[in-house]
Each structure stands twice: as C-alpha cells, then as structure tokens.
Amino acid sequence: MSTEEEFDQCLGSFLGNEQSIALLLDYDGALAEIPDRPELSVIPPETKETLRNIVNSGKAFVAIISGRSADDVQEKVGIANIIYSGNHGLEVLHPDGTRHNQAIPKAVSDNFDRMIDQLNEEVAHNGAWVQNKQFSISLHYRDMDPRLVPEMVQKARRIIESHGYRADSAYQVLDGNPPIEWNKGRAAEYILGANFDKDWKRRKVIFAGDDATDEHVMVLLKGSGKSFRITRGQDVESSADFKLSSTKSVYQMLKWLEKKLCV
The missing domain is CATH 3.40.50.1000 (HAD superfamily/HAD-like)
Structure with missing residues (x-):
C-alpha cells in the first residue's frame, strides 16, 4: 500500500x-x-x-x-x-x-574486545567485516562470495558464543548480542x-x-x-x-x- x-x-x-x-x-x-x-x-x-x-x-x-x-x-x-x-x-x-x-554482566562485557579481535583475525576476510556498536557487534558479509558464507558464518557463530554472546542472524549479517533477555x-x-x-x-x-x-x-x-x-x-x-x-x-x-x- x-x-x-x-x-x-x-x-x-x-x-x-x-x-x-x-x-x-x-x-x-x-x-x-x-x-x-x-x-x-x-x-x-x-x-x-x-x-x-x-x-x-x-x-x-x-x-x-x-x-x-x-x-x-x-x-x-x-x-x-x-x-x-x-x-x-x-x-x-x-x-x-x-x-x-x-546492564550487561561484567564477565561477558570483559570479553567484548577479545571477541572482536578474534573475529577480525579468523573470519573478517574476503569481504566480511566487523562493525563495533559498543554494546554489540555486527558481522557483515554482503560482499562475500556466497559459496564461502556458510562455513564463515558457522565459525563466526562459534566464536561469538564462546565469548558468552548470543549469535543472531539478520539479512546478510550475523549479530553478536549480549545474552540478556x-x-x-x-x-x-x-x-x-x-x-x-x-x-x-x-x-x-x-x-x-x-x-x-x-x-x-x-x-x-x-x-x-x-x-x-x-x-x-x-x-x-x-x-x-x-x-x-x-x-x-x-x-x-x-x-x-x-x-x-x-x-
């Protein structure tokens, strides 16, 4: 309409x-x-x-x-x-x-910079990149070869969750959000x-x-x-x-x- x-x-x-x-x-x-x-x-x-x-x-x-x-x-x-x-x-x-x-649990927020560093080192390549939003991150992969996306997203999800954050999928983005309701x-x-x-x-x-x-x-x-x-x-x-x-x-x-x- x-x-x-x-x-x-x-x-x-x-x-x-x-x-x-x-x-x-x-x-x-x-x-x-x-x-x-x-x-x-x-x-x-x-x-x-x-x-x-x-x-x-x-x-x-x-x-x-x-x-x-x-x-x-x-x-x-x-x-x-x-x-x-x-x-x-x-x-x-x-x-x-x-x-x-x-409020974000300190045990989680203390991992924020380490999570970004690991994502940048291990998955932010071939068109994928990390956006730092201060409380959360977005891993963008719009410019990535679609054939490489599934394996990259799977690895990024493991990294995000290993640091205590929640991995949420959006359109051509994987978000790392604090684990709060x-x-x-x-x-x-x-x-x-x-x-x-x-x-x-x-x-x-x-x-x-x-x-x-x-x-x-x-x-x-x-x-x-x-x-x-x-x-x-x-x-x-x-x-x-x-x-x-x-x-x-x-x-x-x-x-x-x-x-x-x-x-």
Whole structure:
C-alpha cells in the first residue's frame, strides 16, 4: 500500500478523531535504504522533512529503535525531540541527553574486545567485516562470495558464543548480542511505559520496521496498536497488521500522518 486512500482505510478508523499518537520506527530499511556499508546510509531529505514536521506538530511522540548504536542513529536522523534507541533497544537516548542502558554482566562485557579481535583475525576476510556498536557487534558479509558464507558464518557463530554472546542472524549479517533477555519489543514497552503510563496500550501507537528483529514490537502491539512490515516478499510471515513494499511506502505513510497531524 502507498496511496492516501489505502492509508485512510488501514489507519483512518484506528486513529478516528485522535490527534495525539505515538510513532515508533526502525531506521535501516524503514526510514532509509540499506546501503552496501552502514556508514553510507542517508535518510532522504523529503522523509527527514516530513518526520521533522510530525515531531514539531506537538501531536506525536516519536522514537526510533535501531540495530545501530544510539549515537549513530541520532547522527543519521538528526532531528531533535526524538528518543533514539540503539543496539536493538539496549540503549535509550532521551532528548535531554540522559540515557538508559541495559546492564550487561561484567564477565561477558570483559570479553567484548577479545571477541572482536578474534573475529577480525579468523573470519573478517574476503569481504566480511566487523562493525563495533559498543554494546554489540555486527558481522557483515554482503560482499562475500556466497559459496564461502556458510562455513564463515558457522565459525563466526562459534566464536561469538564462546565469548558468552548470543549469535543472531539478520539479512546478510550475523549479530553478536549480549545474552540478556532484551529486544526491540521490550525496549518499545519500556519507552512507552516510561513516557506515558501503565495504560500506554490505550494510546494510538504505530510502528514500522523491516527486519525479523522488529517482529518483537509487532507482537507487543498486536491488538492495541498498528504495525507495518516493510518487505517486498508478500509470503514473508509477520505479526504486523499490514505490509509495505519499500522505504518509499513508509514515506507515503508519514506524509499521510503529516497531513492528519499538521493542521
């Protein structure tokens, strides 16, 4: 879906006459296209302008929950008065500069640098490379010969787990995350609860994300909010209420919200 009529149909009755919403968004694959390397990511100017207008309307609480570090996604988006949550929710950076970070067991965090060193030495070759996100790592292998990927991923998974971290697969990425019960859904629940109240489910909450890690937010909002999974594959199983085909469709959804809120 991408037209105003389609968003009228899927969001119009949900919002009704409500003029205050909570908008949660992923960054990569939702607000911006996924580039060959993370540092090359750029949010389109029109998307940034529309999102800023929504924030400045005074009618929307906005949080971005990303796999990037909180500082990285804040720099990429560059809009004030947004909560930026990084490392799949492990970090929460508030507009006033205060932070809430999930505690990582010292016995595990002490292994972080050694894990990166071993990955760089033993598997970060032939197009694979390690991204240090301060609390977690991402091993990218988009540019690697596909024939070499299975063996490399298997070895990297063993290394990550040997250092006490959890190895999680994403699109052409293997993440090394701390072994704590936390994810984007838990982060969204914390953010909404901390900024509203225990009855936050009565709020009009909208979320859009493109990855399997975003499904935790979609499950959280099932039956109370509305969520969108960005995917070109209509056969992709998802707990989202609706599917969008691209970041351009996310932009159209934001334009629809801008028109409703900025009056």
